[in-house]
Amino acid sequence: MPAPRPQPSTAPVHYRVEPADLHAHLFAVTLTVHRPATRQELSLPVWIPGSYLVREFSKNLQSLRATQGGRPVALAQLDKHRWQAQCKKGQPLVLTYEVAAYDTSVRTAWLDASRGFFNGTSLCLRVHGQEDGPHALELVRTPATSGWSAATGLTPAKATRTGFGTYLAADYDELVDCPVEMGTFWSARFTAAGVPHRVVVSGAAPSFDGERLVADMRRICEHQIRFWHGSGKAPHASYVFMLNVVDDGYGGLEHRNSTALICGRRDLPRVGEARAPEGYTTLLGLVSHEYFHTWNVKRLRPSEFARYDYAQENYTQLLWFFEGFTSYYDDLLLRRCGLLDNTAYLRLLTKAIHQVLQAPGRHVQSVAQASFDAWVKYYRQDENTANATVNYYTKGSLVALCLDLALRREGRTSLDEVMRGLWQRCAGGPMTEADLLQTLKSLSGRDWSREIAQWVHGTDDLPLAELLLAHGVTLQEEAPQWAQRLGLRVSEPQGLQVKVVLRGGLAEQAGFMAGDEWLAVETEGGTWRMTKMDDLPLYAGPAAEVTAWISRDRRVFRLPLRLQPAPGRLGDTVRLTVSDPAQAERWLATR
Structure with missing residues (x-):
């Protein structure tokens, strides 16, 4: 007692x-x-x-x-x-x-x-x-x-x-x-699997449909409690969602029996409108993510976090598991509880795949290293971040995807069972990578240290296409947008501003630099003012090479820019389609 x-x-x-x-x-x-x-x-x-x-x-x-x-x-x-x-x-x-x-x-x-x-x-x-x-x-x-x-x-x-x-x-x-x-604030209450929950919302517009938000939150909470405990009891006696609604914003932070969230005002569902805004799915994914953390990081946590040291950094190599696996399940559980269909879920998965494939830093830093370096790199991103680091949220979620699909292909268990097995093995408390490996072995009947070494501690690309195909989903390469084709990340509200130059891309080879303003493109037909990336194919036509005019520190430079990537370069833009609905359903619709 x-x-x-x-x-x-x-x-x-x-x-x-x-x-x-x-x-x-x-x-x-x-x-x-x-x-x-x-x-x-x-x-x-x-x-x-x-x-x-x-x-x-x-x-x-x-x-x-x-x-x-x-x-x-x-x-x-x-x-x-x-x-x-x-x-x-x-x-x-x-x-x-x-x-x-x-x-x-x-x-x-x-x-x-x-x-x-x-x-x-x-x-x-x-x-x-x-x-x-x-x-x-x-x-x-x-x-x-x-x-x-x-x-x-x-x-x-x-x-x-x-x-x-x-x-x-x-x-x-x-x-x-x-x-x-x-x-x-606006406030409402609901019960999920016997646990009382409260939702408080500050700053919402008069059109806010609170009834719909609460109904969807209840579905998420009930599904996640059942995911972890079946008909058993949740570890929290009550829960509070605190949602701050602003003009434009997004974020969340997990706590043991509550979460603080931020969303944009236009992302909330509206009274009388059956179709919710596109951003509402993002908000539900955030709710799902932070609620999943009630188990995965707040209780089942890295052994290094068994006792927080509030005076300095607390290092762990396991954020790929605690943030990445949570990022895998946040949207997947929305699909399983009926808040997403297969098409919408695969669209979100495609976005995560792009975020990893379109970052050259995935070949520089392992996702375990990214976890350890979070204190100096993840929260201090700059123009070189994409070239030197990998995101432990997104790549961690793809590691979880590959592990889940590989386990399901072998037919003895799934990542769902592994998560529940870890909860039991570690008594809902501190865990290590060794605990994960032992749980994988005991449930699947074989050792997974080679996969963890390659996928988590290595920098090679993950076997996404092979594993997805085994579950009825085809990954196909697609032609990238022009910015990605050149190896650029840009902003266009006021002229064409270069934010990031990706390692090994055509723009880097031409001499582009973060902070440049792309002023014009010079072709055989003349020199044309550039205001957005869509101007490039318009003015370049079939040309294989153009001259880019850029401004840097008030000086204007002319840079020779090839428009065709080297042959054999791995594609970093993909499309997911369901090729075998029955197989895909066994993975995506698991209850």
Whole structure:
């Protein structure tokens, strides 16, 4: 039987959070440590689990002061995110400070006159030595926010109907893994496989069809709980979806019993319109992805994450599994629960294949290396990223695809069973690559270390065509668009701007560089102004070579540009079609 949760008055660590100044975007925090150490150390995390980049949250903390019995306490800053208070025994330590909340993403904190949001990693100083004990969080509603409500996945101790009040966490990890949404949001509730769920939506337009969103979310949640547990019990007693709707945005961050999401306003379903916007499928995929993380990364997690170190990078080579396999299942489970048909699913799979094939970095970096390098490469992308790295989300999802199809072809098991086997083997806790290999062997009857070495730790292309064909889906090469044909990534809103020059492509051979503006193309028939890539075939006609006029640092250059790739070059644009519907259905429609 779990230990009883303490009452708010007895929680050793108590945070009082108040949206203090909406126009200055400041949260006010009062932290009470009832039994501080003589030299009590405190720190603010430098990163948030699920987003693998040191973000230095302490840059937003200001006006930190400490008192005991109303008298000032000496407070020394030790480094960029740590402080030490010189305390007297027997008296509570009270710290007050402010946090500037300007980040609209799901990772930090936001506050304005219409909405507040925060993750505990941005607002809650960690009390060293007391991380494993109970923590209380008190959410305060002010006169300026009298019409607001609050929502969080934390356990309420003494909360009002509006959600403000005091909540409890078993330890610091739980406290900072339950974000808080506040404002005048839309809210609804549903039950999936016996688990109560809540959806809060902030910023939606009046046309928003909340009933449809909730119905589709319920289908996703019910299907995923059954995927992992059959008729068994889910590991979470409740769940909260927090959706922030903006003019143009996308993102999500998983938590143990909640998720914070962002979507574009035009991506939501609309009342009275049977056909949902194209972006709605993307939103449902995001919901599916973050909910799948409830199992795969929040509980079944890399052994290196068995205990988070909030002070520095936490390295693992397994993000290809935890993010990549989740990315495989997010859309596949939409197909299986009837929210996508085969055509729509294969369209999404084609997009993932393109993202990998059209990145020369897949031959430079393995997906295991990409996982380890996430802290310095994935979240800091630049003009060379596509040439030097591979995306552990997309290639990881294709590794999962290949593994699933290879297992199904041999006929003894599937990746579905492997995922459930891992959950049982690791007791829903930390796992290693060796656990995956052992589970694969025990369920399939053979060793898979060669495939994992090649697909995960190697840089050769995956056997996609062969494995897809064995399941009734044909992969065919197609003629690429002109930008890809030349090895360019461009933007066209105001002239033709070169964003990326892909390694080994025709544009690189001609001397193009990221940041160039492509001004014109010169042919035998004259020189023509370029404003978009579609201008090139119009003006070049059948020519095998043209001269490109580009602007770089206010200087104009003429570059000789071949228009035909070298013979035998591997195609990086493909099309998927169902060649054997019965075979494809056995894979795609598995319940």
